[in-house]
Amino acid sequence: MRRLARDSPSAMPRASNDTAIAIDRVHKRYGRTHALRGVSFDIRRGEYFGLLGPNGAGKSTLISIIAGLTHASEGSIAVLGHDVRSDFRAARRALGVVPQELVYDPFFPVRDLLRLQAGYYGCGRDYWPWINELLERLELTDKRDMSMRALSGGMKRRVLIAQALVHKPDVVILDEPTAGVDVELRRTLWRFTRDLNDAGHTIVLTTHYLEEAEELCDRIAILNHGELKVLEDKRALLDRHPYRFLSLQLTGDGGPLPAEVEALVEDRHEDTLELKLEQGRHYIADVMESIRDAGYRIADVRTREPHLEDIFVELTMDKPDGRAA
Ligand SMILES: Nc1ncnc2c1ncn2[C@@H]1O[C@H](COP(=O)(O)OP(=O)(O)OP(=O)(O)O)[C@@H](O)[C@H]1O
Numbered sequence: 001m002r003r004l005a006r007d008s009p010s011a012m013p014r015a016s017n018d019t020a021i022a023i024d025r026v027h028k029r030y031g032r033t034h035a036l037r038g039v040s041f042d043i044r045r046g047e048y049f050g051l052l053g054p055n056g057a058g059k060s061t062l063i064s065i066i067a068g069l070t071h072a073s074e075g076s077i078a079v080l081g082h083d084v085r086s087d088f089r090a091a092r093r094a095l096g097v098v099p100q101e102l103v104y105d106p107f108f109p110v111r112d113l114l115r116l117q118a119g120y121y122g123c124g125r126d127y128w129p130w131i132n133e134l135l136e137r138l139e140l141t142d143k144r145d146m147s148m149r150a151l152s153g154g155m156k157r158r159v160l161i162a163q164a165l166v167h168k169p170d171v172v173i174l175d176e177p178t179a180g181v182d183v184e185l186r187r188t189l190w191r192f193t194r195d196l197n198d199a200g201h202t203i204v205l206t207t208h209y210l211e212e213a214e215e216l217c218d219r220i221a222i223l224n225h226g227e228l229k230v231l232e233d234k235r236a237l238l239d240r241h242p243y244r245f246l247s248l249q250l251t252g253d254g255g256p257l258p259a260e261v262e263a264l265v266e267d268r269h270e271d272t273l274e275l276k277l278e279q280g281r282h283y284i285a286d287v288m289e290s291i292r293d294a295g296y297r298i299a300d301v302r303t304r305e306p307h308l309e310d311i312f313v314e315l316t317m318d319k320p321d322g323r324a325a
Pocket residue numbers: 030033035053054055056057058059060061062
């Protein structure tokens with residue numbers, strides 16, 4: 001697949017201001033629901049940023065405020081220095097938002113829809129080559145004259161992505177772009193967004209597929225219960241978690257495992273045990289010896305480093321006493 005060249009029409013000049021989105025002490029209340037509780041952070045220009053959190057954490061609310069679809073109860077947000085309320089048009093012009101929901105006009109042919117959308121931003125014929133490039137990159141060229149209602153769900157999602165990009169926005173927000181799409185399309189979208197990022201666009205991704213965030217993002221923010229839980233470089237976040245997983249396939253008719261081994265069990269399925277070991281505290285050799293002492297043979301041993309998913313669960317899982325992690 002063709003890559004977007006740095007000097008392609010999509011390449012954005014770097015501004016002296018390094019902040020793409022500045023979020024300052026934002027609160028949002030819906031009646032008695034306090035959906036955002038004083039969230040502050042910056043998204044830097046040119047980064048691929050992951051905004052994660054469990055259901056109801058406040059991600060969509062934050063994106064809606066950034067996009068000007070709803071207002072913060074308190075606090076402010078600026079996109080490329082433009083306040084999303086007082087300077088709405090300039091802020092919106094700098095943004096391309098790919099929505100989570102499939103909302104579209106069923107009757108328009110795809111290319112006409114994209115040209116019309118570009119027109120809303122005052123982008124005329126000189127943007128048509130860019131629209132053709134989008135159609136090509138999203139593998140929609142042969143669908144360009146079809147009406148939206150005739151397209152499959154995956155194709156519609158591609159059109160929504162193209163629609164968000166018609167005006168070559170500097171900052172692109174992707175809200176669950178791969179929800180319900182097949183593996184091939186997911187890969188196509190990953191490549192495409194990475195190329196956009198290489199060409200200078202800031203990308204903000206929300207996703208429930210944590211391997212997607214792990215693969216693509218430079219920095220990760222995790223929201224939980226309307227608060228910023230973590231904002232960290234992805235590599236540092238993964239490295240900071242000093243544990244690893246040990247998977248053991250057991251044979252033989254052993255008895256109960258010793259309590260200190262039971263305490264490490266994360267998962268068990270059929271004859272395999274998955275244990276979570278903290279570095280410097282639990283030693284693989286000791287654990288294996290205890291298991292052998294309990295009367296088992298160890299037929300296979302595997303280890304793995306933590307994935308983003310493990311860290312996400314640890315940071316967002318509510319404690320049994322009702323406290324948030
Ligand atoms: N329009 C609304 N009216 C009332 N409450 C709302 C509204 N939108 C969101 N909420 C509430 O605000 C909180 C945050 O919701 P939000 O949709 O922002 O979370 P989310 O992190 O995007 O979740 P998900 O991953 O499920 O999309 C939830 O408690 C939700 O019920």
